Amino acid sequence: MSRNENTEEQLKNFVNTIYEAIKNEDIPEIKIKSRTRDNIVLDALYGVWKYGDQEVRRTARKIDGAEFIAKSLYTINFILDMLKESKSSTLREMYYISEGWKDYKFATQDESNVLAEDMEVMTELMREDFHLRPEENGASIIGDITIEEKNRKNEFKRINCRDDVGDAGYNIPYNVEEEKVRLISHDADMIVALETGGMFDRLVENKFDEDFRAILVHLKGQPARSTRRMLKRMNEEMGLPVYIFTDGDPWSFRIYASVAYGAIKTAHISHWLAVPTAEFVGISASDILNYDLPTDKLNDKDISALNSELQDPRFQNEFWKSEIETMLKINQKAEQQALAKYGLNFVTDTYLPEKLNLKR
Amino acid sequence: MSRNENTEEQLKNFVNTIYEAIKNEDIPEIKIKSRTRDNIVLDALYGVWKYGDQEVRRTARKIDGAEFIAKSLYTINFILDMLKESKSSTLREMYYISEGWKDYKFATQDESNVLAEDMEVMTELMREDFHLRPEENGASIIGDITIEEKNRKNEFKRINCRDDVGDAGYNIPYNVEEEKVRLISHDADMIVALETGGMFDRLVENKFDEDFRAILVHLKGQPARSTRRMLKRMNEEMGLPVYIFTDGDPWSFRIYASVAYGAIKTAHISHWLAVPTAEFVGISASDILNYDLPTDKLNDKDISALNSELQDPRFQNEFWKSEIETMLKINQKAEQQALAKYGLNFVTDTYLPEKLNLKR
Numbered sequence: 001m002s003r004n005e006n007t008e009e010q011l012k013n014f015v016n017t018i019y020e021a022i023k024n025e026d027i028p029e030i031k032i033k034s035r036t037r038d039n040i041v042l043d044a045l046y047g048v049w050k051y052g053d054q055e056v057r058r059t060a061r062k063i064d065g066a067e068f069i070a071k072s073l074y075t076i077n078f079i080l081d082m083l084k085e086s087k088s089s090t091l092r093e094m095y096y097i098s099e100g101w102k103d104y105k106f107a108t109q110d111e112s113n114v115l116a117e118d119m120e121v122m123t124e125l126m127r128e129d130f131h132l133r134p135e136e137n138g139a140s141i142i143g144d145i146t147i148e149e150k151n152r153k154n155e156f157k158r159i160n161c162r163d164d165v166g167d168a169g170y171n172i173p174y175n176v177e178e179e180k181v182r183l184i185s186h187d188a189d190m191i192v193a194l195e196t197g198g199m200f201d202r203l204v205e206n207k208f209d210e211d212f213r214a215i216l217v218h219l220k221g222q223p224a225r226s227t228r229r230m231l232k233r234m235n236e237e238m239g240l241p242v243y244i245f246t247d248g249d250p251w252s253f254r255i256y257a258s259v260a261y262g263a264i265k266t267a268h269i270s271h272w273l274a275v276p277t278a279e280f281v282g283i284s285a286s287d288i289l290n291y292d293l294p295t296d297k298l299n300d301k302d303i304s305a306l307n308s309e310l311q312d313p314r315f316q317n318e319f320w321k322s323e324i325e326t327m328l329k330i331n332q333k334a335e336q337q338a339l340a341k342y343g344l345n346f347v348t349d350t351y352l353p354e355k356l357n358l359k360r
Numbered sequence: 361m362s363r364n365e366n367t368e369e370q371l372k373n374f375v376n377t378i379y380e381a382i383k384n385e386d387i388p389e390i391k392i393k394s395r396t397r398d399n400i401v402l403d404a405l406y407g408v409w410k411y412g413d414q415e416v417r418r419t420a421r422k423i424d425g426a427e428f429i430a431k432s433l434y435t436i437n438f439i440l441d442m443l444k445e446s447k448s449s450t451l452r453e454m455y456y457i458s459e460g461w462k463d464y465k466f467a468t469q470d471e472s473n474v475l476a477e478d479m480e481v482m483t484e485l486m487r488e489d490f491h492l493r494p495e496e497n498g499a500s501i502i503g504d505i506t507i508e509e510k511n512r513k514n515e516f517k518r519i520n521c522r523d524d525v526g527d528a529g530y531n532i533p534y535n536v537e538e539e540k541v542r543l544i545s546h547d548a549d550m551i552v553a554l555e556t557g558g559m560f561d562r563l564v565e566n567k568f569d570e571d572f573r574a575i576l577v578h579l580k581g582q583p584a585r586s587t588r589r590m591l592k593r594m595n596e597e598m599g600l601p602v603y604i605f606t607d608g609d610p611w612s613f614r615i616y617a618s619v620a621y622g623a624i625k626t627a628h629i630s631h632w633l634a635v636p637t638a639e640f641v642g643i644s645a646s647d648i649l650n651y652d653l654p655t656d657k658l659n660d661k662d663i664s665a666l667n668s669e670l671q672d673p674r675f676q677n678e679f680w681k682s683e684i685e686t687m688l689k690i691n692q693k694a695e696q697q698a699l700a701k702y703g704l705n706f707v708t709d710t711y712l713p714e715k716l717n718l719k720r
Contacts, residue, residue, distance in 0.1 A: 087704055088565060090558040096700035099654050136557045140531065149526040152567070159526065166509040166519065168531030171500065174561075197496045198450035201534075205448060207512070294459050340456035344447055 003179065004083050007129040011076045014123055018069060028069055029059035032121050033268065040267050040313055047276035048262045049314055051121075070104045071115060072122075079130045088131035091116060121268045127225070133174045139227045140169035142204055143215030145186040145234070149173065156182065161215070167204065169218070176230045183237050186215065191234055192352075193217040195246040195255060195282070199336050199347070206348040212358055215240065222255055225266065228273040231259060235275045242275045243356060248283025248293075249333035250305035253320070256280045261314040280319075281355040285326035288334050291351075294341055295332035302333060363539065364443050367489040371436045374483055378429060388429055389419035392481050393628065400627050400673060407636035408622045409674055411481075430464045431475060432482075439490045448491035451476060481628045487585070493534045499587045500529035502564055503575030505546040505594070509533065516542065521575070527564065529578070536590045543597050549573040551594055552712070555581060555606040555615060555642070559696050559707070566708040572718055575600065582615050585626065588633040591619060595635045602635045603716065608643025608653075609693035610665035613680070616640045621674040640679075641715040645686035648694050651711075654701055655692035662693060 001009070021028040033039065034054040041052040060066040078097055082088060089097070095112040098105040106112040116132055119125075141161045147170070148156040161170040173180065192214045194200045200218040203209065209216050215234070219227060235242050244259055246252035257263075260278040262270025288295055298306070306324050309315045315324065327333065339347045352358065361369070381388040393399065394414040401412040420426040438457055442448060449457070455472040458465040466472040476492055479485075487493075501521045507530070508516040521530040533540065552574045554560045560578040563569065569576050575594070579587060595602050604619055606612035617623075620638040622630025648655055658666070666684050669675045675684065687693065699707045712718065 082704075089700070089704055090561065090697065092558050092695070092697045093562070093700040093704065096654055096695075096698050097703070099701040133558075133561065151523075151527070152564075157524075157526070163511075164517075164519075164524070166517070166531055167511070167533040171526055171528030171531060173527040198452050198493075201450065201493065202453070204512075294456055335452070335456075337450065337452045338456050340449070340453040341459040343457070344442075344449055344453065 003129065007125055008080060008083055010123045010125055011080060015073060015076060018073065027060050029057055029061075029065070030069060030072075030122060031055045031057050032118055035117070035121065035265065035267070037264055037312060040262075040264060042313070043271065046271040046274075048270035048274040049264075049267055050262065050270050051267045067104060068115075071098075071101070071106065072119065074098065074101045074104055075112075075115060075119065079132075082131045088133055090133050090135055092135055094132060117265060124268075126269060126272070128175050128177065134224060136224065139218040139220040139223065140171050140200075141215065141217050141230075142169040142200075143186075143191075143209045144188050144213075145215050145238075146184040148182040148184055150180050158184065162209070169200075169204075169216075172224075172226050172230050174224075174226050176226050176233065181230075183233060186234075186238055186240070187213070188215045188240060189213040190356075191215045191217060191231065191240050191242045192281075193219050193223075193231060193242060193244050193259070193278075194336075195219050195221060195252055196336060199245065202337075202344065202347060206345060208348045208352065211348070212352075212356075219244075219246075219255060219259075222251075223259065225273060228259055228275075231278070232273055232275050235277070242278040243281045244278055245336060245352070246280075246282035247333070247335045248285065248288060248327075249298075249335075250302055250309060250324075250327075252282055253309060253315070253324070254305075256282060257312070257314045281352070283334050283336055283338070285323045285330060285332075288330065288332055289326075291339070291342075293334040293338045295334045295338070298327070298331050298333055303328065363489065367485055368440060368443055370483045370485055371440060375433060375436055378433065387420050389417055389421075389425070390429060390432070390482060391415045391417050392478055395477070395481065395625065395627070397624055397672060400622075400624060402673070403631065406631040406634075408630035408634040409624075409627055410622065410630050411627045427464060428475075431458075431461070431466065432479065434458065434461045434464055435472075435475060435479065439492075442491045448493055450493050450495055452495055454492060477625065484628075486629060486632070488535050488537065494584060496584065499578040499580040499583065500531050500560075501575065501577050501590070502529040502560075503546075503551075503569045504548050504573075505575050505598075506544040508542040508544055510540050518544065522569070529560075529564075529576075532584075532586050532590050534584075534586050536586050536593065541590075543593060546575065546594075546598055546600070547573070548575045548600060550716075551575045551577060551591065551600050551602045552641075553577040553579050553583075553591060553602060553604050553619065553638075554696075555579050555612055556696060559605065562697075562704065562707060566705060568708045568712065571708070572712075572716075579604075579606075579615060579619075582611075583619060585633060588619055588635075591638070592633055592635050595637070602638040603641045604638055605696060605712070606640075606642035607693070607695045608645065608648060608687075609658075609695075610662050610669060610684075610687075612642055613669060613675070613684070614665075616642060617672070617674045641712070643694050643696055643698070645683050645690060645692075648690065648692055649686075651699070651702075653694040653698045655694045655698070658687070658691050658693055663688065 018028045033051040039052045039054040040049045043050040058065040058068045095109045144162045146160045244256045262274040378388045393411040399412045399414040400409045403410040418425040418428045455469045504522045506520045604616045622634040
């Protein structure tokens, strides 16, 4: 059975459950795992954080539950149409498409985004199976790795992410599964993933990738799913260790957590996206002190994010507790580019080799 | 004389002027063209908006003027170092580098960004000459155009932006001048530049580029300089007409204006960046009415931006006055993806062919 056929079958099964309930004069209801921080648990098999057993029940006994079920059915209808016509759509397009669903159109873009995720949890399929795309694509890769990407003529095109691309690198497409992107070969020792474009360009210009046999991945802030999935595949299929180099602030800690442990919103597919062995080599509170970096004061949002992280099950270990508490105490954060205080080569000559125990 | 040598000479001349003034016991001062909306005038030769004759004087007689001159000199010193070492840096790195300039370090990132632009105006050079980069790169291109980009080994690598790239297209690097990017050949009738990634992907999926012989350029919102420069070069060197397809709101009107007429902040290089023949095919206030599109209400910022555009010399023509006034009257704006109300093919089957007078 092809991936599309499997998706079609799963979705039709879902519709059938609702149909059968109505036919039997039962009130249709759907149970979905609760997607909150309180309901994530460590998956011992994969070492990533997944949803626990708490469930939310949406029943047609109530108006909002009935609306939720109706919107799900319209959404499935739209997805089945796309599968038939080999189309895909952005989440925003789906929101506008729902204009035609009259009383059941989405009130906000956020509602349709959340429903797309709920559909994943309900069917155990992935957004990519539904042919739904985010607005922006993943980030970019530079380094000696060769991949094949299927183009619109359905031919696989071979691309070396060092030799066959421009300075800006290889753009990660929204679907990086085997049927779209094949990992062919590499000549590297590790992956270094960077939060900002400025730092990505700095490592490229300083030839860090060549000197230290690294594959550089630009995360573009909180990384898109396809970027995380690509990291996961390179880690798993090619055995490359992953290092995450971010700014030093609570939002960057979350970037690391979503790559290494899984994100709260997508915990149903953590085993698919997360790299539990990924190491944090970003700016820590200790680095701010040890390297005497230029900093900004924490603002109210930063402080509340840090306090929230102290409650987050993903951050319950010595390293993170101590770093978060230190950051709250010194009341300062720093960007990764703050290392430029010591010149443009400091990050590649000193900071990263120290963090990674590298010898040139 | 190479481009680097020319930059070095210009910068040293600038330093010399200051030095001579001090030696002659004059008080150093710098005159810079005023970079405000009140001081942009239509350049008859190029058909773009440039700075007029109003000048701002920075004199060392005052503390802030003296600081401005001192910071300029430190900046020039940093740039000359980069030229010598074949390095480049992001604007943010320069901000952090200034930590070492003691009393003359930049107070904010904004201050260093503005100074980099002022330096361009003062020296008539470009940021790229200074080896200063923005944080993020330009956007991407898909279509049948072949370019050559110089790689880190100083070899020109040939890339066809349809056949040799993945689905996400060719990434425009930050420097697209002849010494870095060569335009080789194309097989297309026009360029369609898109504001959002979602619409870019829609046109790619619907094969608009193939069916209508178009080169698609993703602007990524307000386009980076390198994106505008690339549009300018493709327009000028290859004779390709440029169409700008944006959302229908005041910010998108500004995107069009910056591509077609020149942006206010970079009016000193409008002749280098702007495509005066570029046509607007974005969502207009009339489209909102004619196509009965899903809309959002204007917020306070939208309204004040529209009112400001009514005063903007670049928007003083019948089309824009009428569109801006209509938008204020109906009090609504719409996104380009709102066309999905009529299905995923409406934009390529109906909207764009109507706007562009195309026959399939």
